[in-house]
Amino acid sequence: MDLDFAPEDLAFRAEVRGFIAEAFDDDMRAKLAQSKNNHLDKAAQVRWLKRLGAKGWIAPDWPAEYGGTGWSLGQKYAFDMEMALAGAPSTSNMGLRMCAPVVMAFGTPEQKAQHLPRILSTDVWWCQGYSEPGSGSDLASLALKAERDGDHYVLNGSKTWTTLAQWADWMFCLVRTSNEDIRQKGISFLLIDMRTPGITIRPIPTLDGPAEGEQEINETFFDNVRVPMSNRIGEEGVGWTYAKYLLQFERGNAYAPGLSAQMSKVKTIANLERADRGGAMIDDPDFRRKLCEVEIKVEALNATELRIFAGRANGDAMGAVSSMLKLEGSQMQQAITELALEAAGIYAQPFVRDTWEMLQPGGNTFRAGPDYAATIAPNYFNYRKTSIYAGSNEIQHNIMAKMVLGL
Known part of the structure; x- marks a missing residue:
């Protein structure tokens, strides 16, 4: 498999960067930077999705016949990576990502006509x-x-x-x-x-x-x-058959772009914070070893996802592979939040109920440490759920043992 970008994919990547620079406004950036669960409120999410919709980019995973982008694998990868590196809001709400594929595959013509356009327009949540x-x-x-x-x-x-x-x-x-x-x-x-x-x-x-x-x-x-x-x-x-079909879309996402962006943030923090024995955290041998181990796994997951999604573009079913991606993606998400917690040290410890309100003009409450530190511990605790939702890690192991190994 050729992992190099074609010239047209590089041009598309530049187009994506230009769109993000204009559409991902300062208000969204500030709120996401201080969000404890990486969410915008509904109004801001709808505003972002409608901007993507106006560009025709709201449903990268949908077939073109229903309003999807018809992108190549290289374009889809470039879009996901640039969105993640910019820290832009996700396009994958539950209507777009999970309900719509089931309606497309198993719904009646009336159900498709009723629901798919309104999901695409984000008029229905x-x-x-x-x-x-x-x-x-x-x-x-x-x-x-x-x-x-x-x-x-x-x-x-x-x-x-x-x-x-x-x-x-x-x-x-x-x-x-x-x-x-x-x-x-x-x-x-x-x-x-x-x-x-x-x-x-x-x-x-x-x-x-x-x-x-x-x-x-x-x-x-x-x-x-x-x-x-x-x-x-x-x-x-x-319904169980339809539910299993849906779970392929809930579990079988591209994790690597987001993980790469999270790793970049950890490195930035580790360059700024000091280690116990002096010097930057990034130069601490034990921390650097753990950082490298996680980064190798993220790169391996990235290559695996590219191979898998190339097969999907050829019509291959996701099947049990979605369990493997969900398992590895969840574990890497948790590992990276652990590294961020270690890098930030004592500044990650104070509990801040509302990180955004503390930044508003006229406030007289100040947090200890840099702005980025306030969300690190909440993110760490919030990500404990990733190994449970959409089927626990133990369930994913059972699925792979049965469907892949025949045990």
Whole structure:
């Protein structure tokens, strides 16, 4: 595989840099730099996505027939890398990245016409209804009941860890439509309007007491919620198949561009901060060894992703490879936040509830240490979740053992 950029890809990379310099405004840059979970608020995210949409770049992974870019592998890689190096907001919200591929693959013509244009325009925001209080990694045990009543399902039960449900207009949701000996056969996939009577959203408080606009997770309760059967994706009882298809897109992302950008930040911090024995942290032999070990793994993951995504461009299915990318990507994300915590030293220790408000004019509260230090510990703790969500690392090992090794 030729990993060199073609001249047209280099020209495209320059175009991407020019777009980012203009569209990624100072307000977004400042807020992301001080975000404890790498999120903008909804208004800023929509503003950014609409700028990408106006450029025609909002859905790099979509087929061109539905509004995708039709980019080559080199263009897609250049776009992802430049976005990551600039620290620009992600284009991968749940509608664009997860729900849309399922609707494209299994939805009816009416469902495609209803949902895909509004996802592409960002006029509708989506959340994911998978995990339940007693069903996380063992998702097949989910119990949210959906009983037929005429041409509707009536839902009773709950979902948990519903990321950004407070912003969502719609939810793609797994429900139990029957009780089978094989639990997966009783699961169906529904699209649910979050304005439907009987839906209640309650925030789940986290230890960092997130600032306004940074609250992430929720519980979602369903009390006799009526959902039209026309909102079901595909066949009743086949939702598990559709869910597995979706997880390829949730797990099988390009991690290397973002990891490379995070490594660059760690190196900058390590050049500025002092080691215990004197000199810069970057020159400390033990820290430098750990930094090099992680960087080698990131470069290996980068080469692997390029090879895998080249195959996808030729029509290859992602399959169990998505578990491998998710496993390695999660581990590297955590390892890099550990390096950042070590590099920043004592300046990463003070707890700051709202890092953004402390920078506003007229404030009389000052943080210890440089601006970059305030988000390092919150990011470290926030990234502990990466080895759990979208299927824990243990689940990914099991999938690869079964589907790749035949164990």
